[in-house]
Amino acid sequence: VVIVSGDGVYKMDYNKVLEYHIERKADITVVCKEMPEGTDMSRFGVLKSDENGRVTDMEEKPMMTDSHLISCGIYIIRRRQLIELIERCALEDRYDFVRDILVRYKNVKKIYAYKTNEYWNSISSVESYYQTNMDFLKPEVRKYFLADHPEIYSKVQDLPPAKFNAGSHVRNSLVASGCIINGTVEDSVLFKKVFVGNNCVIKNSVILNDVYLGDNTYIENCIVESRDTIRANSRFVGEDSVKIVMEKNERYIM
Structure with a gap:
């Protein structure tokens, strides 16, 4: 399943992201972009990843951070796993995909960062x-x-x-x-x-x-x-x- 937010302006071949997702045997893949110095990072979800691309830390709209790697709001996840996570969140009265799935399971699930260098901008x-x-x-x-x-x-x-x-x-x-x-x-x-x-x-x-x-x-x-x-x-x-x-x-x- 490809999940995308509706407030991004970009052009992307999702097949390449899917290939990366399968190659890494990831549970969830997050498309990311390195932002330039001076960017207001409090508007974005911010990530850190290791040398293999696995996400080691994730925070939604932080007030302060030393990372400039942001989530572009584009995710790939297996359909069955998505259903299981949504059902579990619903039982716990949780409804935010980023905070209640990505951030909460960052150390439990294998979440990988797919970095893009192409044009991307948010219109949020x-x-x-x-x-x-x-x-x-x-x-x-x-x-x-x-x-x-x-x-x-x-x-x-x-x-x-x-x-x-x-x-x-x-x-x-x-x-x-x-x-x-x-x-x-x-x-x-x-x-x-x-x-x-x-x-x-x-x-x-x-x-x-x-x-x-x-x-x-x-x-x-x-x-x-x-x-x-x-x-x-x-x-x-x-x-x-x-x-x-x-x-x-x-x-x-x-």
């Missing part, structure tokens, strides 16, 4: 969601996901291509189908059906689906919620962190 927080979107402005990240084998395909809604009207300026940005651009967009990600009014400026921001930005609006370091209508002459800037913009104003369409 506002900051990480924003950073992951910004990562896709890097050519090497787009190439890895969209061009390198195996490619990732998504369902395309039948929308007209993005329209860039006279006077618009776009630099280092991703602009989806159905968008209409009249202003300036820099280092930003625009989801489907975003309307950018005259003299608008968008910098370092993520604009979600079906957002209307009135004329002379300034957006910087923000995430604008889906289906928002931003009135003309508005200004939103994330000063110390990413700002969430939610403006449900009336929208008039002629």
